[in-house]
Amino acid sequence: MKTFNELEEFILNGDKVYIPHFSIECVIFGYENRQLKVLLTKLLGIGWGIPSGYVKQEEMLTAAATRILNERTSIDNIFLKQFHVFGDSFYRSMQYQIDPTNYLPANSWLRQRTFSIGFYALIDCTKAKIKQDFFVEDYKWVDINEIPNDLIMDHNEIVTTALETLRNQIFHEPIGYELLPEKFTLPEIQTLYETILNKKFDRRNFPNKLLSQEIIVKLDEKRNIGQHRAPFLYTFHKDNYQNALNERVSITI
Amino acid sequence: MKTFNELEEFILNGDKVYIPHFSIECVIFGYENRQLKVLLTKLLGIGWGIPSGYVKQEEMLTAAATRILNERTSIDNIFLKQFHVFGDSFYRSMQYQIDPTNYLPANSWLRQRTFSIGFYALIDCTKAKIKQDFFVEDYKWVDINEIPNDLIMDHNEIVTTALETLRNQIFHEPIGYELLPEKFTLPEIQTLYETILNKKFDRRNFPNKLLSQEIIVKLDEKRNIGQHRAPFLYTFHKDNYQNALNERVSITI
Numbered sequence: 001m002k003t004f005n006e007l008e009e010f011i012l013n014g015d016k017v018y019i020p021h022f023s024i025e026c027v028i029f030g031y032e033n034r035q036l037k038v039l040l041t042k043l044l045g046i047g048w049g050i051p052s053g054y055v056k057q058e059e060m061l062t063a064a065a066t067r068i069l070n071e072r073t074s075i076d077n078i079f080l081k082q083f084h085v086f087g088d089s090f091y092r093s094m095q096y097q098i099d100p101t102n103y104l105p106a107n108s109w110l111r112q113r114t115f116s117i118g119f120y121a122l123i124d125c126t127k128a129k130i131k132q133d134f135f136v137e138d139y140k141w142v143d144i145n146e147i148p149n150d151l152i153m154d155h156n157e158i159v160t161t162a163l164e165t166l167r168n169q170i171f172h173e174p175i176g177y178e179l180l181p182e183k184f185t186l187p188e189i190q191t192l193y194e195t196i197l198n199k200k201f202d203r204r205n206f207p208n209k210l211l212s213q214e215i216i217v218k219l220d221e222k223r224n225i226g227q228h229r230a231p232f233l234y235t236f237h238k239d240n241y242q243n244a245l246n247e248r249v250s251i252t253i
Numbered sequence: 254m255k256t257f258n259e260l261e262e263f264i265l266n267g268d269k270v271y272i273p274h275f276s277i278e279c280v281i282f283g284y285e286n287r288q289l290k291v292l293l294t295k296l297l298g299i300g301w302g303i304p305s306g307y308v309k310q311e312e313m314l315t316a317a318a319t320r321i322l323n324e325r326t327s328i329d330n331i332f333l334k335q336f337h338v339f340g341d342s343f344y345r346s347m348q349y350q351i352d353p354t355n356y357l358p359a360n361s362w363l364r365q366r367t368f369s370i371g372f373y374a375l376i377d378c379t380k381a382k383i384k385q386d387f388f389v390e391d392y393k394w395v396d397i398n399e400i401p402n403d404l405i406m407d408h409n410e411i412v413t414t415a416l417e418t419l420r421n422q423i424f425h426e427p428i429g430y431e432l433l434p435e436k437f438t439l440p441e442i443q444t445l446y447e448t449i450l451n452k453k454f455d456r457r458n459f460p461n462k463l464l465s466q467e468i469i470v471k472l473d474e475k476r477n478i479g480q481h482r483a484p485f486l487y488t489f490h491k492d493n494y495q496n497a498l499n500e501r502v503s504i505t506i
Contacts, residue, residue: 019274019366020274021272022275022368055340057347057366058347060340060341061338061339061340061341061345062341063341082337082338084335085314085338086314087308088313088314088315093311093313094310094311113272113310115275117338168421168425168501171501248421248503250503
């Protein structure tokens with residue numbers, strides 16, 4: 001929505017374009033400087049939350065999530081997965097929907113009870129060009145350990161559940177592959193697994209299984225990160241990694 | 254729905270009671286005679302499928318699924334989990350919804366596009382008392398390897414996805430515990446894991462890790478299953494099992 005008129009049209013007549021009663025909420029993860037981050041956007045007059053949108057009347061569900069993510073980040077070919085429907089909290093109850101607000105007409109379709117389908121996306125946040133517009137007045141990438149606890153509606157619950165989902169799926173979805181750059185250092189991959197699994201690994205043992213099963217391979221290439229510091233770079237062996245995921249092999253020790 | 258009148262009222266005015274645009278579909282698993290089974294119900298004039306229903310206007314999502322399962326099986330305290338939203342196939346598209354049928358009025362709310370939220374449930378199928386009514390004219394428990402491939406709408410896709418979900422979650426959800434009786438034989442637990450994981454284990458090695466980590470314990474009790482055949486019974490050590498699930502330990506070798 002670029003203009004006030006577009007926003008007004010969405011509020012008054014959006015249900016001619018979109019299906020009411022459920023929205024899509026997107027938890028967009030990126031990994032940078034050994035920090036796992038989530039994209040937060042600030043909605044005009046409402047507050048900080050995660051990007052969201054509605055499914056168009058004739059649109060398939062995954063196509064809708066892809067469109068919403070693309071509209072917000074300008075990234076094509078995003079890795080995304082639905083992970084949970086949020087329909088059990090106060091914010092998804094009848095009581096919340098009839099709570100009067102200052103700017104929605106009493107009969108607005110946006111006051112109808114709305115469940116949310118959560119999708120998580122894994123992107124290279126250095127490549128994302130986040131779009132702001134009339135309604136989204138600001139954005140920031142926030143370390144998952146520093147998410148403010150006062151996001152709008154149930155967005156804190158949605159982010160927490162998305163993170164639990166990464167934890168549960170890290171050994172059968174290509175989460176490491178999608179979040180790391182093509183070439184990475186051992187500390188980078190170790191910190192990513194430590195962050196998602198929320199535990200520490202011994203630096204000497206961590207890469208053993210990844211290397212012995214050739215899930216990652218060492219490149220003949222280093223990265224200069226300072227005087228006398230030039231760690232070797234590694235990359236995923238895509239077939240071996242995919243086989244490990246198919247077999248749900250725990251790829252850490 | 255016990256009567257024709259109730260069915261007619263549901264078709265004509267159901268959207269005063271229920272939220273339109275998404276339904277709940279339930280894949281109910283039971284385990285009996287070393288077979289993993291799914292409950293199928295036959296809908297009047299439509300065909301075989303899985304139990305489903307709608308969320309009431311003021312009902313929470315999980316409460317709705319619990320109610321639908323209880324109405325159909327008479328079981329309280331069912332273990333159930335949502336696992337996927339189905340919104341990408343022909344049956345969830347606008348084209349399908351406007352396809353004329355013989356018995357729905359042109360403006361029926363049931364012709365509106367409807368996405369489905371899939372829940373899976375794990376029950377003791379020997380304890381379920383399946384309710385039939387005017388609309389559900391028959392039911393059967395079917396081995397997951399013998400599900401007919403012509404279930405109504407996208408119900409085959411929903412059952413298949415539920416089974417993949419068990420496979421992905423068997424090491425972090427109490428799936429074995431919920432499906433097995435309190436006391437079970439080693440062949441019973443082995444077959445359950447083999448069925449869900451779709452692979453064979455060596456009979457001599459299978460229980461090693463379960464026993465050495467005291468996830469299951471041997472009881473001083475046997476079951477007589479025939480002349481000279483009285484295998485020992487085992488039971489889950491609930492704390493150790495829960496710890497293994499929390500740590501996502503692969504509890505088979």
